[in-house]
Amino acid sequence: MKSREFKNAMYDGLARLIKALANPNRLEIIEMLSQGEKSVEGVVKTTGLSFANASQHLQVLKNNNIVKARKDGYYVYYSLVNDDFLALYQHVIKYAMSEIAELEKIMNRQRDDNKSNDAVSLDDLEIMVNGQNVMLLDVRPSSEYESGHITGAMSVPMGELMEKLKVLPREKEIVAYCRGPFCVLADEAVKILSEKGYKIRRLDEGYPEWKIRQLQTN
Amino acid sequence: MKSREFKNAMYDGLARLIKALANPNRLEIIEMLSQGEKSVEGVVKTTGLSFANASQHLQVLKNNNIVKARKDGYYVYYSLVNDDFLALYQHVIKYAMSEIAELEKIMNRQRDDNKSNDAVSLDDLEIMVNGQNVMLLDVRPSSEYESGHITGAMSVPMGELMEKLKVLPREKEIVAYCRGPFCVLADEAVKILSEKGYKIRRLDEGYPEWKIRQLQTN
DNA sequence: TAAGTATTCAATATATCTATTGAATACTTG
DNA sequence: CAAGTATTCAATAGATATATTGAATACTTA
Incomplete structure (x- = not known):
C-alpha cells in the first residue's frame, strides 16, 4: 500500500467515526444512553424524534460501534458500547464547554x-x-x-x-x-x-x- | 428559555464543533499543524489539496476555534489554537485506534x-x-x-x-x-x-x- | 506606484446527510 | 397459527458539505 493510500484509509476511517457523532440528535441520544440502556421507545419519549428517525440514528451509532443492541421481548434495548467511549464523549463536552464562548453563554443564561x-x-x-x-x-x-x-x-x-x-x-x-x-x-x-x-x-x-x-x- | 430550546442550542453548538472535525482532509491538516505552524502553501504541499480547497478547510477550522491565523510577509501561517485541543484530538485518535477493528487492520498491514x-x-x-x-x-x-x-x-x-x-x-x-x-x-x-x-x-x-x-x- | 505574490472569495455541480412518509419485518403472545 | 407489537426498511425531497473553477483581494517589494 502506498503512503497516500494508507493515510487516506486511516483518515477516512477516523472521519467516519467522528461523523457519527456530528449530529445534535445523535448527541442527545448518546446522553440518554449514558444513563443506562433504553428502548427505541424510551429514546423517542425523551427526544421527541419520530420512531423511524430515532431508529435510523441508532443504526448510525450502531454501525460505528458507539452503541450496541439487545433484544428482549417486544423491545430492542440500546446502550453505549463501553465506558471508554463515554470517557471520550465527556472529554469532547468538557473541551467544548471551556473553549466555545457561545456554549458557555447559553449555559450561563439557562x-x-x-x-x-x-x-x-x-x-x-x-x-x-x-x-x-x-x-x-x-x-x-x-x-x-x-x-x-x-x-x-x-x-x-x-x-x-x-x-x-x-x-x-x-x-x-x-x-x-x-x-x-x-x-x-x-x-x-x-x-x-x-x-x-x-x-x-x-x-x-x-x-x-x-x-x-x-x-x-x- | 424553554428546556427544549436550551438543549437544542447546546447540542447544535456541540455538533457544529464536531462537524468541523468530521472530514478526512481537515484531520490531515490538523495533524500537519500539530507539528507547528504552517502556511497555506505548506499545507498544500503535504496534503496535495488545491490552494482554494485547503484555504476553505482552514477557514472551517478557524471559524470553529480549532486553528488561528497569523500573517507575516507574503504568507498566512496557521496553527492549532491551543494544547487542550491537541490533547482532545489525540484522545479521539487513541479511542479510534483501539476500538475500530478496520483501522487497526489497515495500520497493521502498513x-x-x-x-x-x-x-x-x-x-x-x-x-x-x-x-x-x-x-x-x-x-x-x-x-x-x-x-x-x-x-x-x-x-x-x-x-x-x-x-x-x-x-x-x-x-x-x-x-x-x-x-x-x-x-x-x-x-x-x-x-x-x-x-x-x-x-x-x-x-x-x-x-x-x-x-x-x-x-x-x- | 506598479508588478508580483500568497491567499481568499464566489459560483457551481456533485455528493452526502437528514427527516418524513408509508409500508414491511421480526417477534411475542394468546 | 393468527393477531398484535416495537422496530426497521425503502423511497424521497430538501438541506448541507465538498471540490473545482476562475477571478478578486490584500499584501509586499522593487
Whole structure:
C-alpha cells in the first residue's frame, strides 16, 4: 500500500467515526444512553424524534460501534458500547464547554434563569460528603436511578418532587443532580426548592461524569 | 428559555464543533499543524489539496476555534489554537485506534509492509533513554524539528537519510519518530535502515503525543 | 506606484446527510 | 397459527458539505 493510500484509509476511517457523532440528535441520544440502556421507545419519549428517525440514528451509532443492541421481548434495548467511549464523549463536552464562548453563554443564561448558577463541582461534592452535612438528590426518572446512581443519593424523580417535600431536610445542604451538564431537571429542582426556602444547589455535571471519575480514580 | 430550546442550542453548538472535525482532509491538516505552524502553501504541499480547497478547510477550522491565523510577509501561517485541543484530538485518535477493528487492520498491514511492527511506546522510550543505549531519530522535515522535537533527538529528514548513514551508530538501538501514528516517514526509515543492518524500530506515536505527555506529567 | 505574490472569495455541480412518509419485518403472545 | 407489537426498511425531497473553477483581494517589494 502506498503512503497516500494508507493515510487516506486511516483518515477516512477516523472521519467516519467522528461523523457519527456530528449530529445534535445523535448527541442527545448518546446522553440518554449514558444513563443506562433504553428502548427505541424510551429514546423517542425523551427526544421527541419520530420512531423511524430515532431508529435510523441508532443504526448510525450502531454501525460505528458507539452503541450496541439487545433484544428482549417486544423491545430492542440500546446502550453505549463501553465506558471508554463515554470517557471520550465527556472529554469532547468538557473541551467544548471551556473553549466555545457561545456554549458557555447559553449555559450561563439557562442557569441564571433557574438561580442554579452556584453549581457544585464533583470535587466540591467529595469534600461535602466527607463532612456528612449534605443530602444528594437524584431527580432523574427512577429507571435511570435504578440502573446506576451516585453512592448515597436519594431518588426523587421530578414528577414526585412536590409529594416528597416533607422528607427533605431544611437544615442540611441539598445537592441535586441529573443526566449531565445539559440536563435541566436539576435546574428545575433548584428553582422549585430554593423558592420554598431549602438550601439547594445543583451538581455541575451528572451521574455519567461521576461514574467515569470513579473508574479513573480506582 | 424553554428546556427544549436550551438543549437544542447546546447540542447544535456541540455538533457544529464536531462537524468541523468530521472530514478526512481537515484531520490531515490538523495533524500537519500539530507539528507547528504552517502556511497555506505548506499545507498544500503535504496534503496535495488545491490552494482554494485547503484555504476553505482552514477557514472551517478557524471559524470553529480549532486553528488561528497569523500573517507575516507574503504568507498566512496557521496553527492549532491551543494544547487542550491537541490533547482532545489525540484522545479521539487513541479511542479510534483501539476500538475500530478496520483501522487497526489497515495500520497493521502498513507496518507489516515496512517491518516496523515492533514499535516502541512512549513508556518504552522513557526506559530506554534512561539506560542511555538508544539514539533518537527525528525524520520529519527540519522546519518541523526546529519548531519542536523530543529532547535529545537528532534531526535527519528523510531526504538526507542516505547522506547521513555514517553518523548513525551500528551498536546502539535507533528509534525513529515522526508526526504521529499515521505518519509513514518513520516506517520508511525503519525499512531502509533495517535492510542495511541497523538496529532500528519506530516510535508508535510521534512528536505531538510526546509533547502532550510532557505537559500532563508536569 | 506598479508588478508580483500568497491567499481568499464566489459560483457551481456533485455528493452526502437528514427527516418524513408509508409500508414491511421480526417477534411475542394468546 | 393468527393477531398484535416495537422496530426497521425503502423511497424521497430538501438541506448541507465538498471540490473545482476562475477571478478578486490584500499584501509586499522593487
